[in-house]
Amino acid sequence: xxxxxxxxxxxxxxxxxxxxxxxxxxxxxxxxxxxxxxxxxxxxxxxxxxxxxxxxxxxxxxxxxxxxxxxxxxxxxxxxxxxxxxxxxxxxxxxxxxxxxxxxxxxxxxxxxxxxxxxxxxxxxxxxxxxxxxxxxxxxxxxxxxxxxxxxxxxxxxxxxxxxxxxxxxxxxxxxxxxxxxxxxxxxxxxxxxxxxxxxxxxxxxxxxxxxxxxxxxxxxxxxxxxxxxxxxxxxxxxxxxxxxxxxxxxxxxxxxxxxxxxxxxxxxxxxxxxxxxxxxxxxxxxxxxxxxxxxxxxxxxxxxxxxxxxxxxxxxxxxxxxxxxxxxxxxxxxxxxxxxxxxxxxx
Amino acid sequence: xxxxxxxxxxxxxxxxxxxxxxxxxxxxxxxxxxxxxxxxxxxxxxxxxxx
Numbered sequence: 001x002x003x004x005x006x007x008x009x010x011x012x013x014x015x016x017x018x019x020x021x022x023x024x025x026x027x028x029x030x031x032x033x034x035x036x037x038x039x040x041x042x043x044x045x046x047x048x049x050x051x052x053x054x055x056x057x058x059x060x061x062x063x064x065x066x067x068x069x070x071x072x073x074x075x076x077x078x079x080x081x082x083x084x085x086x087x088x089x090x091x092x093x094x095x096x097x098x099x100x101x102x103x104x105x106x107x108x109x110x111x112x113x114x115x116x117x118x119x120x121x122x123x124x125x126x127x128x129x130x131x132x133x134x135x136x137x138x139x140x141x142x143x144x145x146x147x148x149x150x151x152x153x154x155x156x157x158x159x160x161x162x163x164x165x166x167x168x169x170x171x172x173x174x175x176x177x178x179x180x181x182x183x184x185x186x187x188x189x190x191x192x193x194x195x196x197x198x199x200x201x202x203x204x205x206x207x208x209x210x211x212x213x214x215x216x217x218x219x220x221x222x223x224x225x226x227x228x229x230x231x232x233x234x235x236x237x238x239x240x241x242x243x244x245x246x247x248x249x250x251x252x253x254x255x256x257x258x259x260x261x262x263x264x265x266x267x268x269x270x271x272x273x274x275x276x277x278x279x280x281x282x283x284x285x286x287x288x289x290x291x292x293x294x295x296x297x298x299x300x301x302x303x304x305x306x307x308x309x310x311x312x313x314x315x316x317x318x319x320x321x322x323x324x325x326x327x328x329x330x331x332x333x334x335x336x337x338x339x340x341x342x343x344x345x346x347x348x
Numbered sequence: 349x350x351x352x353x354x355x356x357x358x359x360x361x362x363x364x365x366x367x368x369x370x371x372x373x374x375x376x377x378x379x380x381x382x383x384x385x386x387x388x389x390x391x392x393x394x395x396x397x398x399x
Contacts, residue, residue: 080394081385088378088394107374109381116381118374128373146370153366177362178355 046165049197052187053160053169055221055232059244062256063275064286067298068312071096073327080333084111097323124148137162166190179209189219197221239263252279293318306331 050057060066076090089106093099106119113133120126130142141158158171168188175182184206189199199219206212217236224230229247239262246256258273275288283301288294296314303309310327350358382394 078393080381080389081387083386084381084384086381086385086389105374107377107381109377109384111384116377118377120374126370126373128369144369144373146366146373178350178358 041165044165046191046194048162048165049167049189049191049199049221049223051160051162051167051169052189052199052201052219055189055219055234056242056244056258058230058246058254059232059256059258062246062254062277062286063258063273064288064296064298064312067286067300068296068314068325069093069096069298069310069327070098070312070314070323070325073310073325075327075329077329077331078333079331084109086110096325125152181206181209187219189221195223195225197223253277254279292316300329306333 072094074092078088080086080088085108087108089104089108091104091106092102093104094101103122104119105121106117109116115129115131117129118126119128125148126144126146128142128144128146131139132141133139139160141156141160143156143158145152145154147153154174156171156173157175158169160169161167166189169186171183171185173183173185175184184204185201186204187199187201189197191197197220199221200216201219202214202216204212204214215237217234217240219235220233222231227248229245231245232243234242241261241263242259244256244258246254248254253276255274255276258271258275260271262269271291273288273290275286278285282303283299285297285299287297294314294316296312298310298312301309301311308329308331310325310329312323312325312327314323316322378394382389382391
């Protein structure tokens with residue numbers, strides 16, 4: 001195997017000239033072309049574009065889709081150890097219009113390269129996540145949902161690889177080792193210039209052994225040089241388009257816009273969402289307005305390092321409906337706030 | 349193609365694995381967290397929400 005030492009050697013060389021082939025007769029024209037291509041690619045010095053899963057991450061963190069709740073909620077969070085991280089959570093939810101009352105127990109363990117997460121609700125459904133980092137660029141992930149009911153369990157195996165200027169990811173959802181049915185997803189994202197990254201995602205569906213369908217969608221991400229704004233697009237053939245735009249207006253204010261369009265022959269639909277997030281000294285405020293006439297806001301106010309109070313509200317102007325939610329988050333821990341890495345309350 | 353017998357065995361193994369994971373995953377995380385934590389917490393604090 002002569003390729004490994006040649007590669008290591010090439011990494012140290014100035015990247016414009018192809019590396020001299022010292023391994024003599026073992027170097028074929030193909031490997032020298034490969035090295036020329038690799039050194040040319042290194043010379044471009046393109047950044048890693050981030051993973052496909054995180055394509056819309058900034059916009060999603062600004063929007064309140066993942067933060068909105070209604071009814072009453074209480075989370076009791078216990079950090080039992082900060083390094084490695086070990087946390088248990090008891091969450092209670094009650095009086096929601098969309099979900100029945102529930103209790104959920106969660107446990108999280110995280111060290112430098114292993115992450116374990118599990119949750120169980122009062123009906124006995126378990127969800128779990130396991131991430132194993134093999135190196136800085138290689139992460140394997142397993143996600144599972146286990147239920148007593150038949151057909152509600154699901155497992156997803158995933159591997160992420162982040163190269164110097166590209167990332168790829170393969171996923172298998174509910175793969176069956178017997179007849180290879182399941183859903184398989186492969187995605188690849190490549191930086192084309194310092195700001196622009198382009199990618200493809202292919203989904204293979206094999207619901208039964210003799211049916212095989214695949215669809216390919218295309219991705220694009222433009223990141224501003226200062227990372228102050230990011231625009232993304234995800235196009236699926238047949239007429240589904242999702243675009244997002246995220247901008248950091250100042251240290252404390254971020255805004256995001258999201259446009260989803262469906263132009264299938266049987267359905268034409270579009271939703272536009274505008275959201276904003278304010279990070280204040282002891283609180284976070286998110287507000288959102290969408291083209292379906294919904295206006296919503298969530299305020300998370302941290303009165304003390306160990307106690308946070310949440311209020312949320314949504315008014316649907318077209319349906320004439322409203323939702324309200326209140327919640328508390330209590331952090332109880334045998335550790336001191338400094339040990340947990342929380343900021344001390346500001347001195348007035 | 350595997351024979352019917354191996355197929356059945358594979359299905360049984362998967363079912364057993366799923367059951368084990370269902371009942372064992374949370375205790376497993378708690379065990380790993382409990383043994384690796386620094387400082388080691390007391391078991392009472394770990395389970396009850398109020399302590």
